[in-house]
Amino acid sequence: MSELITVSAQETGVLRLFALDMPREQVRFLDEPGALDDVLGVSGLDTDHVEIFPVGDLDELGLRGYLAEGHAIPKDQLDASLADVTGHVLLLHSRAFGGKAITLTPDAALRPLGVYSVTPTDWTAHPSPVPASARPYTGAPQSPRAARNRARRIGGGIFAGVMLLVVLFLYLVIR
16 A cells, blocks of 8 residues: 545645556556546546556657646656656546545555646736737728719729620620
């Protein structure tokens, strides 16, 4: 039996990483309802916030890169020994506990690799100002009379072009 791990009800943005020292068949069994609860010694775990995968699937990115790039964990928190991890791992996010205080009693087959704090997103950044060219009505204002004259010229040109095509068509048909 491993040591007890206490999780507070207010915990957010924490990621717990475990190596799964068990056969592949037993790892597949962890997808069954309640299997993770049994292995971690808890009940009511939200499996939407749990990841189980083989480290080999990460290819060149590696476990360190996946945690840094995929989960926003600062690289200074990540130990170089993570590059040596093989087999399957379990990532347990704080949200998996549903905001409840809980004590984990992980099975001996779960070897803790680390507890990491996710870098929170800074939502206070202000958007850049909208450039003047993107604002509506930024051109020189036009008087109503000038707009009406411009519309008449465009309409007259279109009418003349259509009439010219009709006359040309009739000429070719009658001839």
